[in-house]
Amino acid sequence: MPIIQVKTKNHPYEILIQEGSFKDAGELISAKVSPCRVLIISDSNVAPLYAEDLKKSLKAFGFTPSIWHFDAGEQSKTINTLTRIYEACYESGLTRKDCIVALGGGVVGDVAGFAAATYQRGIPYIQIPTTLLAQVDSSVGGKTAIDLPFGKNMAGAFNQPAFVLIDPELLNTLNPKIISDGMAEVIKYGCIRDSALFEILETSAGIIPSAQVIARCVQIKADIVSADEFDFGERMLLNFGHTFGHAIEKASGYSLYTHGEAVSIGMSAAVKVGMAFGVTSPEILPRLTYLLQAWKLPVLTSLSTEAVLTALKADKKQLGDHLNFILLKDLGAAHIHPVPISDLRRAALDSLDQLVLGVPKKSFLPDNLIIHPGKIQGSVRIPASKSLAHRAFICAALTGKTHWELLVSGVYAPFSDDIKATLRCLHQITEAWAEKKKGHFVPELILDCSQSGTTLRLLIPIVAALGLEACFTGQGRLPKRPIHAYQEAFTANGVIMDFPENGDSLPLRIRGRLTAGKFELPGNISSQYISGLLLALPLLESDSTITLTSGLESESYVNMTLSVMSYFGVPVTRNTLNSGYHRYFVHPHSFTETSRPYAVEGDASQAAFWHLASYLGQEITIENPALSQLQGDASMQAVLNQFSSNHAEIDMKDIPDLFPALALAAAASGKDKRIYFKNVNRLRIKESDRIESTLAMLAGFGVENVRVLDNEIIINGVSSLKCGDISSFSDHRIAMTAAIAALKAEGDTIIRDSSCVAKSYPDFFSELKRLGAEIETLTEGGNT
Ligand SMILES: O=C(O)C1=C[C@@H](OP(=O)(O)O)[C@@H](O)[C@H](O)C1
Ligand SMILES: C=C(OP(=O)(O)O)C(=O)O
Numbered sequence: 001m002p003i004i005q006v007k008t009k010n011h012p013y014e015i016l017i018q019e020g021s022f023k024d025a026g027e028l029i030s031a032k033v034s035p036c037r038v039l040i041i042s043d044s045n046v047a048p049l050y051a052e053d054l055k056k057s058l059k060a061f062g063f064t065p066s067i068w069h070f071d072a073g074e075q076s077k078t079i080n081t082l083t084r085i086y087e088a089c090y091e092s093g094l095t096r097k098d099c100i101v102a103l104g105g106g107v108v109g110d111v112a113g114f115a116a117a118t119y120q121r122g123i124p125y126i127q128i129p130t131t132l133l134a135q136v137d138s139s140v141g142g143k144t145a146i147d148l149p150f151g152k153n154m155a156g157a158f159n160q161p162a163f164v165l166i167d168p169e170l171l172n173t174l175n176p177k178i179i180s181d182g183m184a185e186v187i188k189y190g191c192i193r194d195s196a197l198f199e200i201l202e203t204s205a206g207i208i209p210s211a212q213v214i215a216r217c218v219q220i221k222a223d224i225v226s227a228d229e230f231d232f233g234e235r236m237l238l239n240f241g242h243t244f245g246h247a248i249e250k251a252s253g254y255s256l257y258t259h260g261e262a263v264s265i266g267m268s269a270a271v272k273v274g275m276a277f278g279v280t281s282p283e284i285l286p287r288l289t290y291l292l293q294a295w296k297l298p299v300l301t302s303l304s305t306e307a308v309l310t311a312l313k314a315d316k317k318q319l320g321d322h323l324n325f326i327l328l329k330d331l332g333a334a335h336i337h338p339v340p341i342s343d344l345r346r347a348a349l350d351s352l353d354q355l356v357l358g359v360p361k362k363s364f365l366p367d368n369l370i371i372h373p374g375k376i377q378g379s380v381r382i383p384a385s386k387s388l389a390h391r392a393f394i395c396a397a398l399t400g401k402t403h404w405e406l407l408v409s410g411v412y413a414p415f416s417d418d419i420k421a422t423l424r425c426l427h428q429i430t431e432a433w434a435e436k437k438k439g440h441f442v443p444e445l446i447l448d449c450s451q452s453g454t455t456l457r458l459l460i461p462i463v464a465a466l467g468l469e470a471c472f473t474g475q476g477r478l479p480k481r482p483i484h485a486y487q488e489a490f491t492a493n494g495v496i497m498d499f500p501e502n503g504d505s506l507p508l509r510i511r512g513r514l515t516a517g518k519f520e521l522p523g524n525i526s527s528q529y530i531s532g533l534l535l536a537l538p539l540l541e542s543d544s545t546i547t548l549t550s551g552l553e554s555e556s557y558v559n560m561t562l563s564v565m566s567y568f569g570v571p572v573t574r575n576t577l578n579s580g581y582h583r584y585f586v587h588p589h590s591f592t593e594t595s596r597p598y599a600v601e602g603d604a605s606q607a608a609f610w611h612l613a614s615y616l617g618q619e620i621t622i623e624n625p626a627l628s629q630l631q632g633d634a635s636m637q638a639v640l641n642q643f644s645s646n647h648a649e650i651d652m653k654d655i656p657d658l659f660p661a662l663a664l665a666a667a668a669s670g671k672d673k674r675i676y677f678k679n680v681n682r683l684r685i686k687e688s689d690r691i692e693s694t695l696a697m698l699a700g701f702g703v704e705n706v707r708v709l710d711n712e713i714i715i716n717g718v719s720s721l722k723c724g725d726i727s728s729f730s731d732h733r734i735a736m737t738a739a740i741a742a743l744k745a746e747g748d749t750i751i752r753d754s755s756c757v758a759k760s761y762p763d764f765f766s767e768l769k770r771l772g773a774e775i776e777t778l779t780e781g782g783n784t
């Protein structure tokens with residue numbers, strides 16, 4: 001028989017975990033306690049099911065049992081119930097030689113245990129837990145309590161039971177919500193102590209835990225309680241997820257969430273806090289999220305961060321000027337991490353704010369830098385693909401599910417500014433959409449796309465298809481980047497677009513509802529127009545086509561759109577017309593949730609900077625290369641290989657974002673090289689005019705022998721790079737290219753306005769430093 005010992009100093013006791021053991025309760029209890037009077041305390045849910053059987057079984061082994069029960073639920077965990085239990089004890093004639101049996105869930109165990117601790121200064125009690133939460137958690141360890149008007153568990157005692165009898169068969173009749181409630185605690189044990197248990201849970205999501213799993217949880221709790229009965233050290237680890245969990249329960253008046261649900265949100269928040277403090281590895285968040293969600297447990301709260309914060313500050317575990325958070329170093333390895341009260345707001349915002357799934361780790365992001373030439377070495381994990389993440393979040397949002405962000409995994413903090421812009425706008429759009437569906441009036445949305453062309457061009461048609469009124473705004477160069485190509489197509493299909501009079505694209509106001517039909521667009525301005533329409537047209541009521549009026553450039557980006565749409569259940573078909581141009585056929589279709597979140601792979605356009613570093617002789621390995629080849633920029637290494645020929649010809653049509661890095665590589669390839677870049681004109685409409693900014697950067701490194709022809713650039717290589725003072729033109733790809741080049745320059749290089757890397761890769765300079773680059777912040781009066 002599986003028996004677990006709890007080795008507390010004054011009251012060691014045993015826990016028996018055995019399927020079917022409940023029917024032998026009388027016999028099993030008689031082995032621990034001599035025949036006596038027994039008061040069975042239960043609640044209105046459990047008593048009708050099991051109390052009479054227990055009474056009979058006890059009677060058969062010489063006990064004198066009676067039954068008393070109260071209304072099921074946390075609201076009964078009061079001093080009033082306690083008083084009535086004392087009365088029942090008295091009426092049943094209980095003396096200090098007799099005992100109480102707690103038959104039920106956590107509330108029954110807590111209040112009956114506290115009655116046993118105090119009736120006649122203490123009588124023995126036995127736990128027979130009937131819910132999963134009580135079996136794996138509250139029946140073990142001797143914490144008993146009642147709630148007081150000013151707080152949960154405010155009066156109580158450490159009172160170890162004489163015996164705990166756990167029959168996992170009793171769980172089979174429970175409703176699934178009660179099982180989920182207990183699963184939060186089961187998952188907690190995996191997190192804090194046992195990664196193997198966590199893995200078992202991952203492969204058995206949705207299946208009621210076996211006796212072995214319950215025993216594993218009880219063993220973990222028994223070990224921890226044996227080492228620290230009174231909660232001064234190690235036992236605090238059991239509070240993983242409970243710091244925020246208790247605050248959330250309290251802030252919602254103990255009505256919105258069950259304990260398990262609040263702990264579930266709390267565990268997910270604790271992982272994000274751990275990420276913010278650089279303690280917890282970001283791989284844990286999607287795994288934990290997936291597991292909790294498989295049990296239909298929430299991972300985000302609808303409560304305001306302020307409300308949770310207020311409750312958090314009143315937490316009874318507050319110690320002076322800091323609060324003890326339990327953070328995970330790894331799955332199975334928890335530790336106590338004191339967080340100063342002054343940092344609590346940050347921690348709460350980082351982890352509870354619905355807009356941010358990850359947390360903004362402090363990246364090294366100064367404006368002006370000096371980079372010393374030198375060697376870098378090591379391996380890097382590139383951030384999630386920006387292009388795929390935009391699409392995945394958009395498709396996820398279009399499912400209309402709450403917490404749609406969680407249908408996407410692999411996108412970790414620090415988030416790029418572009419992805420933050422997409423998330424922010426999508427939250428506004430999904431909320432407005434839900435309101436509109438209810439028939440409510442929705443005022444004009446102000447959608448700030450920051451500097452992200454993708455956010456802007458992909459969201460315009462979606463907003464139009466949903467019939468929302470919006471004003472799109474943006475910063476940096478975005479208001480100058482073209483979006484007029486939508487105008488003709490949309491005006492003919494029910495949408496009014498108001499552009500500013502000065503010829504800029506933004507602010508753009510749109511109103512009306514897009515109707516299905518035949519859309520025509522050029523394929524050679526920006527593929528983002530086509531991606532945007534493809535995402536929007538399934539939302540309409542009838543079939544549509546998109547016909548391209550010129551050859552498609554940046555085609556891989558359109559294919560990425562189709563691939564992510566298909567993952568979310570939306571098919572699109574394509575023809576190639578006699579003209580050689582594509583036509584897409586889109587039917588009304590809903591975006592649907594899949595059983596697994598969409599996992600965003602590494603960003604090939606960012607990996608390109610590390611390929612450039614390797615090309616220039618640095619020793620860098622990439623831990624997470626793009627796997628699918630969906631990203632056109634995954635061809636960076638193959639293109640660099642072509643440079644072995646002295647006169648390589650490179651077509652930029654499908655890989656526009658690689659240009660700054662490729663141009664620099666061409667220049668640094670040596671005196672014999674002359675590299676032709678074709679189809680470069682579209683580079684002028686990116687974050688900077690990327691022909692002008694790239695050539696200015698090359699000139700800064702002493703590369704002057706460059707010819708610009710119509711739609712073509714020829715770069716002649718040099719034997720070494722000079723050092724200079726380089727402007728990034730506020731373009732992230734220029735700043736990152738220049739930083740890698742600076743490591744090979746003849747002297748120190750200044751890079752101006754380099755914080756623009758936050759657009760796509762906020763951690764870039766922190767990573768560069770970690771790999772050994774010597775970088776200083778340039779200040780007006782001197783350097784630091
Ligand atoms: O759809 C996308 O995610 C992108 C498409 C490309 O733009 P164009 O299609 O305008 O070339 C690319 O340059 C941009 O960085 C991202
Ligand atoms: C052009 C880019 O992005 P976007 O068009 O989304 O601003 C880029 O990241 O280089």
Ligand SMILES: [Zn+2]
Binds near residue numbers: 185259263
């Ligand atoms: Zn708990």
